[in-house]
Amino acid sequence: MTEFEKMKNGEWFELFDEAFSKRKQEYKKLRSEFAEIPLLNEDEQQNKIKEMLGSYGEHVYIQPPFAFDYGQNIHVGSRFYANYNLTVLDTNDVIIGNNVLIGPDVGIYTINHPINAKARNKGLGQSFPVHIGNDVWIGGHVTIVPGVNIGNNVVIAAGAVVTKNVPDNVVVGGVPANIIKSIED
Numbered sequence: 001m002t003e004f005e006k007m008k009n010g011e012w013f014e015l016f017d018e019a020f021s022k023r024k025q026e027y028k029k030l031r032s033e034f035a036e037i038p039l040l041n042e043d044e045q046q047n048k049i050k051e052m053l054g055s056y057g058e059h060v061y062i063q064p065p066f067a068f069d070y071g072q073n074i075h076v077g078s079r080f081y082a083n084y085n086l087t088v089l090d091t092n093d094v095i096i097g098n099n100v101l102i103g104p105d106v107g108i109y110t111i112n113h114p115i116n117a118k119a120r121n122k123g124l125g126q127s128f129p130v131h132i133g134n135d136v137w138i139g140g141h142v143t144i145v146p147g148v149n150i151g152n153n154v155v156i157a158a159g160a161v162v163t164k165n166v167p168d169n170v171v172v173g174g175v176p177a178n179i180i181k182s183i184e185d
């Protein structure tokens with residue numbers, strides 16, 4: 001099994017594998033091209049977003065700066081808006097539904113490193129996908145850790161660290177995030 005296959009399968013993989021470094025160089029190029037687009041040139045931004053993401057729906061807008069590892073593992077639905085400083089570490093899939101709003105300084109991470117320092121220092125990673133449903137508002141400074149699934153019709157309060165799956169129709173907040181209340185239609 002290649003390191004890339006291990007990465008996608010949730011197995012420990014070598015971070016500094018040569019094939020990864022090569023791919024990452026290509027994505028770094030795209031990222032820096034996006035960063036260099038003048039802020040008022042929305043058409044060019046839109047085109048570059050489409051080049052960067054794995055798939056996308058209609059009306060996708062991402063305020064720069066935007067950081068990611070690969071981009072190709074990020075899939076967003078229609079009417080997606082992300083505010084400044086979104087960081088998506090997409091060593092595994094990040095699947096986002098329709099009508100999703102993301103506040104500033106949000107981190108969506110799919111990768112962990114070993115808790116044990118000796119193992120961590122060998123340069124290992126393990127990654128799990130993150131799923132975000134439809135009609136979700138993620139407040140500023142939220143962190144979503146690897147393997148989390150967020151349901152439909154969810155609000156994540158500013159500053160939350162989401163470590164467990166979130167059901168449909170709730171507001172969650174805090175560190176670690178817990179349900180604050182239900183959302184009635």
Ligand SMILES: CC(=O)SCCNC(=O)CCNC(=O)[C@H](O)C(C)(C)COP(=O)(O)OP(=O)(O)OC[C@H]1O[C@@H](n2cnc3c(N)ncnc32)[C@H](O)[C@@H]1OP(=O)(O)O
Pocket residue numbers: 081083101102103104138139140141155156157158159160171173174180
């Ligand atoms: C796309 C963009 O750019 S988004 C712009 C960026 N904006 C933001 O990030 C703002 C995000 N907004 C919040 O976090 C708000 O506090 C909201 C939306 C969660 C408030 O929701 P409301 O339904 O009005 O909740 P309300 O203010 O009544 O608070 C309910 C409870 O949750 C608590 N609470 C509210 N916000 C948070 C929070 N961020 N973290 C933890 N607890 C919170 C309140 O203290 C209250 O607790 P209590 O019942 O013990 O008193």
